[in-house]
Amino acid sequence: MESIRGRGDRAEAGRSSMDDLWFFQVVASNETLTAASRELGCSLSVVSKRLTALERRLGARLVRRGPRRLALTSEGRRYAARTQTILDQIRELEDSLADRSAELRGTLVVESTIGLGRAHVAPLLGEFAADHPRLHAQLHTSELPLRPHRRAFDVAVHVGAPPDSSLRMRRLAANRRVPCAAPSYLAERGEPAGVEDLAGHNCIVLRENEGDFALWRFGDASGPRHVRVHGHLSSNDGDVVTDWALRGRGVIMRSEWHVAPYLDRGELVRVLPQVPTPAADIYALYGGDEHVPQRVSRFVDHLASGLPRRLAAPGGADVPR
Structure with missing residues (x-):
């Protein structure tokens, strides 16, 4: 024995x-x-x-x-992929055994870009954690683009077309990237009449991904247009770029969710409002396996309910639940 x-x-x-x-x-x-x-x-x-x-x-x-x-x-890539699968299966097994009427528990790991994470995902995750005190919630924010092959999250909040079709996705809110500038800049330099005129303006570039960040896109799928912009200021921090624009340093291309409060107050002005820009909707991405843990599905529901409510609030302010 x-x-x-x-x-x-x-x-x-x-x-x-x-x-x-x-x-x-x-x-x-x-x-x-x-x-x-x-x-x-x-x-x-x-x-x-x-x-x-x-x-x-x-x-x-x-x-x-x-x-x-x-x-x-x-x-290492093979070991990481299989490891993630095993850990996901263990968490799913534990979740499936839990009483469906009981409090949520375990760990919920959420990933987001820094700007959206600070402004909206963090408050919504805080609300969710307060409602489920036995749940351990983690928020990871990053300036880097989402890397699904290195997935170490339960839910990722992503702006723009999702990069990996193997993940489930749920559209949380409509969004577009729009060009805008401070009234003081436009008074000095004049407003561009067409997309091509942006090439002659001081455009502040946000280096937020690994693509061609100096190529600004307009139009839609049926009639795409683009222009290569130039300027003497760039940053990988969206808040820095927006602050420069507010100080009259140049034109920026930013998500509507981010600049809407400034546009509402007149601190920034939409440039080329007659020209459409491609959609950059906000999505929740999460595991593509058949079983989705309750903590994940219910948090995605919370995001889908709370994020549009927050974005629609005047000035982007917090609103009562």
């Missing part, structure tokens, strides 16, 4: 393996080991030693450590 100690050793090994799965998901979802160490709440040396020990145990190199960011090897 197997000894109690033998069964205990096997149980301990199982817990260690599960901890490794969770640990590597955190590493794989961050750009650097330093960022992973902050999320894990331990030192960089501890993370580095644990990753080395995991690679030694598996007999495979999972990560290439670069001076600026880490890169997953082919083995």
Whole structure:
């Protein structure tokens, strides 16, 4: 008969393996080991030693450590993908066993861009967490574009066409990117009469993704138009770009959800209002598996109800629930 100690050793090994799965998901979802160490709440040396020990145990190199960011090897990508699947299945199993009438529990990880995350997703997640005190809610904001292949979230709030059809998606609110400028800038430089005139204006560029951020798009699917803009100011921070525009530094192309309060107050003026711009609607993205945990589906419902209400409020202010 197997000894109690033998069964205990096997149980301990199982817990260690599960901890490794969770640990590597955190590493794989961050750009650097330093960022992973902050999320894990331990030192960089501890993370580095644990990753080395995991690679030694598996007999495979999972990560290439670069001076600026880490890169997953082919083995690391495969391990991260299977790890995510296993962790999702465990959470789904626990959720399916829970009493449907009971309070939500477990961990809900939400990802968003910084601007939308601070202004609207954070308050809505705070409301949801207050209604479900046994739920542990986390919000991760980033200036980087969504990377579905490194999915370490339960729900991602994404502006624009979703990048990965393997994920479920739900449209939360209508949105467009619109060009605008301060009245003081337009008084000095004049208003552009057509899209082509923007090439002669000082356009402030937001470097918010890995695409061609200096190519501003107009029209719709049936008649797309674009213009390459130029200017002496650019940033990867949407709030910085908007502040420059408010100070009369140039023309910006920003999401309606972001600039609507300034347009309502006359601090910014819509440029080329007669020219349509492509939709950049706001979506919730979440797991594509058949079973969606209650904490995920109910939070997506909360977003779908609360986000349009907040965006429609005068000045983008908080509104009562």
